[in-house]
Amino acid sequence: MNYWLMKSEPDTFSLDDLERKGSEPWDGVRNYQARNFMRDDMRVGDKVFFYHSNCDVPGIVGIAKVASKPYPDPTQFDPKSHYFDAKSARDNPRWVLVDIAFVKRLKRTISLAELKDDPALEGMPLVRKGNRLSVMPVDAAHWKHILSLAT
DNA sequence: GCCAACGTTGGC
DNA sequence: GCCAACGTTGGC
Numbered sequence: 001m002n003y004w005l006m007k008s009e010p011d012t013f014s015l016d017d018l019e020r021k022g023s024e025p026w027d028g029v030r031n032y033q034a035r036n037f038m039r040d041d042m043r044v045g046d047k048v049f050f051y052h053s054n055c056d057v058p059g060i061v062g063i064a065k066v067a068s069k070p071y072p073d074p075t076q077f078d079p080k081s082h083y084f085d086a087k088s089a090r091d092n093p094r095w096v097l098v099d100i101a102f103v104k105r106l107k108r109t110i111s112l113a114e115l116k117d118d119p120a121l122e123g124m125p126l127v128r129k130g131n132r133l134s135v136m137p138v139d140a141a142h143w144k145h146i147l148s149l150a151t
Numbered sequence: 152g153c154c155a156a157c158g159t160t161g162g163c
Numbered sequence: 164g165c166c167a168a169c170g171t172t173g174g175c
Contacts, residue, residue: 007161030159031170054161112162130168132160 002041003138005049005060005126006100015050015062015105023067023101026135027075028083030095034135039070039096041137048100049138049146051126052109059111060146068099106150120145 006026008014018024029035046066052058072093075083088094116127125136138146 009161033170058162132169134160 002043002046003049003140003143004037004042004046004066005051005136005138006064007051007053007134009054010052011055014052015102018050018062018064018100018102019105021102023099025068025073026097026100027073029073029097029134030083030085031132031134034133035095037135037137038098042066042070042098044069047103047143049143053134057109057111059109059113059115060106060150061109062105063103064100065103066098067101070096070098073097108150110146110149114149115146118145118149 010016013024026038029038044066048064048066049060050062050064051060073083073095075081076085076088076093076095077090078084083095085094112127115121115124121127121142124138124142125131125133
């Protein structure tokens with residue numbers, strides 16, 4: 001079992017949206033490192049921290065899980081999509097995604113400020129300066145610690 | 152293969 | 164809205 005953190009802007013797609021829909025193809029990832037995590041390392045059933053970025057209180061708001069194997073992101077082939085990639089070929093897709101399913105909401109938001117201040121989370125990619133990854137792994141120890149903050 | 156220019160992310 | 168950080172692109 002691997003643990004992950006995935007960022008979403010709540011104005012675009014929030015935890016509420018995920019709860020309403022049940023599950024969602026995590027489309028639009030256009031960063032190779034993030035793609036590689038989804039393509040190479042994610043397994044169905046892996047747990048995911050759902051993180052709200054670019055909002056009043058950025059932080060972890062809920063838990064989701066990986067609900068599919070990786071498959072090509074259909075938006076890369078759609079010329080009308082914001083995520084269209086003219087350089088990606090159908091027989092050799094550049095971008096893949098997984099489906100993400102709602103699990104639960106945390107009792108409270110664990111804000112980025114709190115995560116940054118917590119010595120137990122030192123070294124976590126999320127709190128490193130300049131980090132921009134939208135999909136990243138979470139250590140099992142960090143996962144447990146963050147869960148304990150939320151109860 | 153270097154690196155300047157450019158675009159994007161995302162906190163503040 | 165600003166801007167630091169950083170990935171990508173493209174000229175050479």
